[in-house]
Amino acid sequence: MNTTTSTLAPVRRLNTGRWLIWGSFALLLIVAPHIWGSGLGLTVLSQMGIAIIACLSYNMLLGQGGMLSFGHAVYTGLGSFMAIHALNRVTEGAMQMPVSLIPIVGGLAGLGFAVLFGYVTTRKSGTTFAMITLGLGELVFALSLMIPEFFGGEGGVSGDRMAGEPFMGITFGPQRQVYYLIAVYTFVCVALMYAFTRTPLGRMLNAVRDNPERVEFVGYDTQKVRYLAFIIAGFFAGISGGLAALNFEIVTAEVVGAARSGAYLLFTFLGGATFFFGPIIGGVLMVLALILLSELTKAWLLYLGLIFLFMVMYAPGGIAALIMMNVRVAAYGRLRELTGSYLALFAATVVMLLGAAAIIEMVYHLQLSTTLGDELNFLGLTLHARGWASWIGAVLVAAVGFGLFELTRKRFARRWGAIQEDIENQIKQKEAA
Amino acid sequence: MLKIENLHAYYGKSHVLHGVDFEVRAGEIVALLGRNGSGRSTTAKAVMGLVDCEGSVSWKGQEIVGRKAYEVAHLGLGYVPENRDIFPTLTVHQNLMLGQKGTGKGSRWGFEDMYTMFPRLKERQHTEAGVLSGGEQQMLTLCRTLMGDPDLIIIDEPTEGLAPKIVELVAEYLQALKARGISVLLIEQKLTIAMRISDRALVMGHGSIVFDGTPEQLKADPAVRKEWLEV
Amino acid sequence: MSGIAPTPALELRDLRKSFGKTEIIRGVNLAVQPGERVGIIGPNGAGKSTLFNLISGRFAPTSGQVLLNGQRIDGKRPFEINRAGLSRSFQITNIFPKLSVFENLRCGVLWSLGYRYTFLKFLADLTDANARAEQLLHMIQLDRKRDVLAMNLTYAEQRALEIGITIAGGANVILLDEPTAGMSKSETSRFIALIKDVTEGKTLLTVEHDMGVVFGLADRIAVVVYGEVLAFDTPDAVRANERVQEAYLGSHVAEEQGAGH
Amino acid sequence: GETVKMVRIDPLTGLLGPVGVSQFKGYQFFAEKFSGKGNPAGVKFEITAIDNKLSPAESLNALKAAIDQGARYIIQGNGSSVALALSDAVEKHNARNPGKEVLYLNDSAVDPDLTNSKCSYWHFRFDADTSMKMEAMSSFIATQPDIKKIYLLNQNYSHGHQVVKYAKETIGRKRPDIQFVGEDLHPLAQTRDFAPYIAKIKAAGADTVITGNWGSDLSLLIKAANENGYNGKFFTYYAGVTGTPTALGTNGAGRVYQIAYNHYNMGGQMEKWMKEFNQKYNDDFYTGSTIRIYEMLGAAMAKAKSTDPVKVAAAMEGLSVKSFNGEVQMRKTDHQLQQPLYMSVWQKADAKYPYSPEKTGMTLAPVAEYPNYVSSTPTSCQMKRPG
Amino acid sequence: MEFFIISMLNGLSYGLLLFMLSSGLTLIFSMMGVLNFAHASFYMLGAYVGYTVAQFVGFWPALVVAPIVVGLLGAAFERQCLRKVHKYGHVPELLVTFGLSYVIVELVQLIWGRIAVEFRPPEQLQGPVFTLINHSVDGLRLIWGTAAPELCSAADAAVRVVCSPFPATRGFMMLVAVVMLASVWLLLTRTRIGLVIQAALTHPQAVESLGHNVPRVFMLVFGAGSALAGLAGVIGGSTFLTEPAMAATVGSVIFVVVVVGGMGSLSGAFVASLLIGVIQTFAVAFEYSLLTLFEQIGVPLSDSLRNNSYIRLTLSQVAPILPYLFLVLILIFRPRGLLGKREG
Numbered sequence A: 001m002n003t004t005t006s007t008l009a010p011v012r013r014l015n016t017g018r019w020l021i022w023g024s025f026a027l028l029l030i031v032a033p034h035i036w037g038s039g040l041g042l043t044v045l046s047q048m049g050i051a052i053i054a055c056l057s058y059n060m061l062l063g064q065g066g067m068l069s070f071g072h073a074v075y076t077g078l079g080s081f082m083a084i085h086a087l088n089r090v091t092e093g094a095m096q097m098p099v100s101l102i103p104i105v106g107g108l109a110g111l112g113f114a115v116l117f118g119y120v121t122t123r124k125s126g127t128t129f130a131m132i133t134l135g136l137g138e139l140v141f142a143l144s145l146m147i148p149e150f151f152g153g154e155g156g157v158s159g160d161r162m163a164g165e166p167f168m169g170i171t172f173g174p175q176r177q178v179y180y181l182i183a184v185y186t187f188v189c190v191a192l193m194y195a196f197t198r199t200p201l202g203r204m205l206n207a208v209r210d211n212p213e214r215v216e217f218v219g220y221d222t223q224k225v226r227y228l229a230f231i232i233a234g235f236f237a238g239i240s241g242g243l244a245a246l247n248f249e250i251v252t253a254e255v256v257g258a259a260r261s262g263a264y265l266l267f268t269f270l271g272g273a274t275f276f277f278g279p280i281i282g283g284v285l286m287v288l289a290l291i292l293l294s295e296l297t298k299a300w301l302l303y304l305g306l307i308f309l310f311m312v313m314y315a316p317g318g319i320a321a322l323i324m325m326n327v328r329v330a331a332y333g334r335l336r337e338l339t340g341s342y343l344a345l346f347a348a349t350v351v352m353l354l355g356a357a358a359i360i361e362m363v364y365h366l367q368l369s370t371t372l373g374d375e376l377n378f379l380g381l382t383l384h385a386r387g388w389a390s391w392i393g394a395v396l397v398a399a400v401g402f403g404l405f406e407l408t409r410k411r412f413a414r415r416w417g418a419i420q421e422d423i424e425n426q427i428k429q430k431e432a433a
Numbered sequence B: 001m002l003k004i005e006n007l008h009a010y011y012g013k014s015h016v017l018h019g020v021d022f023e024v025r026a027g028e029i030v031a032l033l034g035r036n037g038s039g040r041s042t043t044a045k046a047v048m049g050l051v052d053c054e055g056s057v058s059w060k061g062q063e064i065v066g067r068k069a070y071e072v073a074h075l076g077l078g079y080v081p082e083n084r085d086i087f088p089t090l091t092v093h094q095n096l097m098l099g100q101k102g103t104g105k106g107s108r109w110g111f112e113d114m115y116t117m118f119p120r121l122k123e124r125q126h127t128e129a130g131v132l133s134g135g136e137q138q139m140l141t142l143c144r145t146l147m148g149d150p151d152l153i154i155i156d157e158p159t160e161g162l163a164p165k166i167v168e169l170v171a172e173y174l175q176a177l178k179a180r181g182i183s184v185l186l187i188e189q190k191l192t193i194a195m196r197i198s199d200r201a202l203v204m205g206h207g208s209i210v211f212d213g214t215p216e217q218l219k220a221d222p223a224v225r226k227e228w229l230e231v
Numbered sequence C: 001m002s003g004i005a006p007t008p009a010l011e012l013r014d015l016r017k018s019f020g021k022t023e024i025i026r027g028v029n030l031a032v033q034p035g036e037r038v039g040i041i042g043p044n045g046a047g048k049s050t051l052f053n054l055i056s057g058r059f060a061p062t063s064g065q066v067l068l069n070g071q072r073i074d075g076k077r078p079f080e081i082n083r084a085g086l087s088r089s090f091q092i093t094n095i096f097p098k099l100s101v102f103e104n105l106r107c108g109v110l111w112s113l114g115y116r117y118t119f120l121k122f123l124a125d126l127t128d129a130n131a132r133a134e135q136l137l138h139m140i141q142l143d144r145k146r147d148v149l150a151m152n153l154t155y156a157e158q159r160a161l162e163i164g165i166t167i168a169g170g171a172n173v174i175l176l177d178e179p180t181a182g183m184s185k186s187e188t189s190r191f192i193a194l195i196k197d198v199t200e201g202k203t204l205l206t207v208e209h210d211m212g213v214v215f216g217l218a219d220r221i222a223v224v225v226y227g228e229v230l231a232f233d234t235p236d237a238v239r240a241n242e243r244v245q246e247a248y249l250g251s252h253v254a255e256e257q258g259a260g261h
Numbered sequence D: 001g002e003t004v005k006m007v008r009i010d011p012l013t014g015l016l017g018p019v020g021v022s023q024f025k026g027y028q029f030f031a032e033k034f035s036g037k038g039n040p041a042g043v044k045f046e047i048t049a050i051d052n053k054l055s056p057a058e059s060l061n062a063l064k065a066a067i068d069q070g071a072r073y074i075i076q077g078n079g080s081s082v083a084l085a086l087s088d089a090v091e092k093h094n095a096r097n098p099g100k101e102v103l104y105l106n107d108s109a110v111d112p113d114l115t116n117s118k119c120s121y122w123h124f125r126f127d128a129d130t131s132m133k134m135e136a137m138s139s140f141i142a143t144q145p146d147i148k149k150i151y152l153l154n155q156n157y158s159h160g161h162q163v164v165k166y167a168k169e170t171i172g173r174k175r176p177d178i179q180f181v182g183e184d185l186h187p188l189a190q191t192r193d194f195a196p197y198i199a200k201i202k203a204a205g206a207d208t209v210i211t212g213n214w215g216s217d218l219s220l221l222i223k224a225a226n227e228n229g230y231n232g233k234f235f236t237y238y239a240g241v242t243g244t245p246t247a248l249g250t251n252g253a254g255r256v257y258q259i260a261y262n263h264y265n266m267g268g269q270m271e272k273w274m275k276e277f278n279q280k281y282n283d284d285f286y287t288g289s290t291i292r293i294y295e296m297l298g299a300a301m302a303k304a305k306s307t308d309p310v311k312v313a314a315a316m317e318g319l320s321v322k323s324f325n326g327e328v329q330m331r332k333t334d335h336q337l338q339q340p341l342y343m344s345v346w347q348k349a350d351a352k353y354p355y356s357p358e359k360t361g362m363t364l365a366p367v368a369e370y371p372n373y374v375s376s377t378p379t380s381c382q383m384k385r386p387g
Numbered sequence E: 001m002e003f004f005i006i007s008m009l010n011g012l013s014y015g016l017l018l019f020m021l022s023s024g025l026t027l028i029f030s031m032m033g034v035l036n037f038a039h040a041s042f043y044m045l046g047a048y049v050g051y052t053v054a055q056f057v058g059f060w061p062a063l064v065v066a067p068i069v070v071g072l073l074g075a076a077f078e079r080q081c082l083r084k085v086h087k088y089g090h091v092p093e094l095l096v097t098f099g100l101s102y103v104i105v106e107l108v109q110l111i112w113g114r115i116a117v118e119f120r121p122p123e124q125l126q127g128p129v130f131t132l133i134n135h136s137v138d139g140l141r142l143i144w145g146t147a148a149p150e151l152c153s154a155a156d157a158a159v160r161v162v163c164s165p166f167p168a169t170r171g172f173m174m175l176v177a178v179v180m181l182a183s184v185w186l187l188l189t190r191t192r193i194g195l196v197i198q199a200a201l202t203h204p205q206a207v208e209s210l211g212h213n214v215p216r217v218f219m220l221v222f223g224a225g226s227a228l229a230g231l232a233g234v235i236g237g238s239t240f241l242t243e244p245a246m247a248a249t250v251g252s253v254i255f256v257v258v259v260v261g262g263m264g265s266l267s268g269a270f271v272a273s274l275l276i277g278v279i280q281t282f283a284v285a286f287e288y289s290l291l292t293l294f295e296q297i298g299v300p301l302s303d304s305l306r307n308n309s310y311i312r313l314t315l316s317q318v319a320p321i322l323p324y325l326f327l328v329l330i331l332i333f334r335p336r337g338l339l340g341k342r343e344g
Ligand SMILES: Nc1ncnc2c1ncn2[C@@H]1O[C@H](COP(=O)(O)OP(=O)(O)OP(=O)(O)O)[C@@H](O)[C@H]1O
Pocket: B011, B014, B016, B034, B035, B036, B037, B038, B039, B040, B041, B042, B043, B082, C153, C154, C155, C156, C182
């Protein structure tokens, strides 16, 4: 019996694998700032940590509990506000607390508000839940502009993280120190949230997602399961908010806004809500997309929209699912056969995207930056937005790319299909054995 | 009337039917028997165009593999799925209404026929179908398909969850259908009923037909019954 | 057992339920003794599943009482009733589709072993819960499907899992709603054996249309017709009861019986 | 000469995107005009833009990116929330990174706090703040005897709040007889239907409305007034902002007033520039601060003989330059540019005032000019100077 | 009195505008279960397409052409994108429409520019349908069309005369909203389409095997819903503003309408629209705040409390967020919505 089960699940095995994964995660957190050490690089990394915690906490609701929330920013945001107020207290000397613990204040605030709001929201599920969170989110946001005492009005609340006594020379002035603080929190929070998925409550949360009715008949109160999970998610959301407060040293109303909540949803999904590590990818992408993409191109919103359209259509499990599908293929030792197709597919995609992006960039250039004449720099290439040659070239590249893509895609799909069929058969045989 | 040749069907990548061949002639009740998971429901779905399949299914001389389910239905094939698949948010009457094709004019069956067949449904006609009892739901799916006025009706486990008395009733109605010239492909677990009312019995095993003959022949063949039906 | 009559494991007192204007359950009285196996039969739509729904807390009764081991449980929420020691299965399979078979069973086990809503312990460390889940897995003979997602099981396997989840919590009173529906003869008999096996020593109520199953399984049979209990007696007495034959069994039952077993 | 790298952090997308885009064109246009021989220091101005999506947090990221790119001069204007965040962040950055200071040049964020309670040595404002504009506006209102009852309708955020506050204060001072018959705050950029507000304004019997509204909040308000038969005057801050002229159309002709440090028909060099700009970009140039920033920087760099922000900041304090509407001065105490203001009115373009924004056939015609001393307001700024 | 009448009219017409905006969404949401985040984007597309078409052939033809164009675009989107993700469930469906809304905004800005375009209502709709004249002596009168200026001013300074024109655009909007209500109602009750779709939500295969072309019906419904949004866009765009931000501003409030009304209930959406329109309009009229309330019932308040922003918030200030408050309360106390039959 033991042999069959372990062959059935080639992925879950051995603790060395787990150590390896967590070890490299920690290592990555430690060395990252040495690779991307510029001012922007550091803030981007810091925000990735923050976003990872936020997306993971969001996924406790979406992926693990089946709760589609449109208002998660309420908890990250209110956590931020409480944290910055606490920071200011510390600065004033009205409160004694090491700055490194401020995020916990944010966490407790997130938890507190989750206790409060969660009580009404989690009594319902499905669309009703989603709509209540939407309404609550809008309410909190609208109120934030109307109540300057707490939210600081339009200018928000700012603080100075170099408050209190430095501890072992750590003042949190330099971004690098803040980054490491965030890194520590990120590691711990990710570990804790992972641990949560392996606890009775975490498992019952999955059960509630799958079939709330049946849960009631095995002794659990679904509302309470949802509520508790919501509170825990609120706590981690608050920590993420608290870290953001330290990172930016200012908190404005936008942090509770619908756009932020929407971003959590979108990127969690894009990363992959069905796997624990999906939202980590989502968080990283969120920061990349919102900060770097918009600096790279003026058409960032269009790209973002298109990425979503195509990702949801062709990879509804998110990037994590794509990865796991390939891991499965690899586990059955079949990934090798695909490398050729992958390379071809990749090349074709690059060509196609290059052409398409060149077209988009030229269109935007024509509309937005006529100042610099018709020339634009596209990945080191000079294009002439008013010249025939550039247009014909771009269209040609895009068309050729598309043709190649279709060709390689078909070939790839066939191979992929054949391999999947083989794997299914292998599994069947094992089950039958 | 319905002729199936070398039919293969797949769920995603898993191969479920491995070359099914049989025929249903006009005005015939054919029972399709077999163990759980032998592929009987899949055969029904394949005919209706609800799963990916290869091979040939010809209906009244027309090839229908690759057709969409609604096209197949318009050609006069009716299908009663196994999981009941009633529409829970619609009332009983609305469920029946959806069975009609067009306005339902020219159909052999109307609402009243159904309600006289199962008075229970008439009593519940304005109730949401989702709250019907298991058996009531079973009656409803059968009637819903009949409303579409099919020439051949494929019924997947019609007697599941029905009280013995109603099972009898269903058996009678299937015979009545036959009397009206409607062919029936009956997928059944309850051997006794199946054997009693059908003209021919097919036995399926591991995705292909392993026996094709009259009920009497099947009764006389303990090997098949032992191996493929375990009785 | 001493001289005084034991408290019934489950007792229904003048139980009624109306949906809108229609009264579906019309004053049901029933007392099931501990360890007894009761079959419930009746025409379609008679109210058998509704009765189960009332007992298990899915619906609240319009009036009347439900007593579990002498304690009133009517009007309580399903999870409270479950914690009191009553568990049920569903006519339409009701499992956790995206969890593995093992996880499905473990979910059924957790509360009864006192793990409640904890998030401070790892599932992997709950040796008793895991052992119990493995044991259940073995009992319902799904060892080989341990890590398969429940939605990928075949129908019969799902039905077995349904029973597995139902008995997982170790409840003393078990309600099974048409456990063998949709199964072939061979599967059915295998399944009856399984049910008998896993509910050993427990109080069992089973709704069934398959007379073979009912007569094979039950100590006593309750016949529900139009929301009322028409008869509650031993299998033989029920079979002989003319009113039952008329209302429910029909003429071919005897023949069916012969063919079945 | 030297190249001065500047980065403008402003919305290029979203609600104020069009404004930011149009203003950025102005920066590019005038970078050419003022580079080299165009300024006394002979430096070359180079400007790029980063989209901050009107978000303070994004602006801080943008600031980091700008500093990484080697920019020591940061320009921003749209959104006082962003301005407050940037001012704060620049202050911190300069304190923590001596030798790498950056200056923040604010071209249109008008929250008085920026040069009062929250003033910073590294921040310079080239627009006139809400209180200054209200000073001028109230001076104009004081000359209008037919104004008796005023209604205050504003967006519910700091800019709107300040308009209310200063309107009450200054008008109360200059025309104590005027009654404030009503006061309303509505959320920013959310209201589609202003008819209820108009009904209320009419019911209150107001002959004049003062509003700090901009964008659709302004144009929809005027539109609703027109349709619902309200004939009173509107005193506004932002009738000329990109998009608003089109949306206004002929609505409100003759009764929508704007207070600003310039208008469409300034004449002279400005007229030529605007024409050239219009031909080049098919867009209107209206953010005169742009010009002032280049003029001031050039002069300050010449005076400091350096492009080092620390020295330039010191040189800029109290510096005067001659600009398109006379002499303007960067006040030392709070870094608020002291400048003349204009009251203009929305009307049909004619021979005298021909410039028509967005091909509407309408224009903003000046009706009054207020020299520096009128609009100058006191400051409570106590800034921390380096050293 | 005249203030009340005008406010009531304003409230009703605003409510009808909300209904006009959300009827298509109700249709799609109630029938397909899709929370179409791009609905407001289709509304915006309707306005822009209407604007362009109107430049060539005038407003009235545009009123017909633009909805058709938008409907076709909607149908195409359903066919190419939405259909592909339908099988994955509602969240992916929602996200696809989310992505679409980004793309539409950008495309609109590329095609029509980033600032408002001047989309005017036609001659026939400029000016008022009728004018209410409130004469402090003669009382209230109603005059069709514009009232002559002399009627609106009194020679005697002691007599107060107020003229309140009711804009024709608003009247037209109300009319169209009612027509929309009627047509959607007919579509829902007089055809089997509604049943087919509802049934297909739970058992698509069963519906298909009964002979209904489910994908086509989905496409038609989505197209029809988009066309309704497009129609609302032509009217809303010409009455209010046609600008790239117009989608974002109405985006979430129309969800409120649909949900408050009760998911799947057209009449519910109608009632909810009117209710929200009227509540919001009248809320603007009131200066009440907690502060005034406390003062009236005589609760003594400390000075610091008096200056507290929460307490000073007036009803008119919070008017625009009332719909959300309403939404939250409704869902808590009556999760089915006003006239809904079941929970989401
Ligand atoms: N949706 C599905 N996806 C994958 N495999 C499936 C699916 N449905 C059925 N199968 C598999 O196909 C095989 C045949 O199933 P089918 O439902 O046709 O059997 P059946 O003879 O009707 O049995 P039953 O008595 O259980 O209804 C089984 O092994 C089953 O596991």
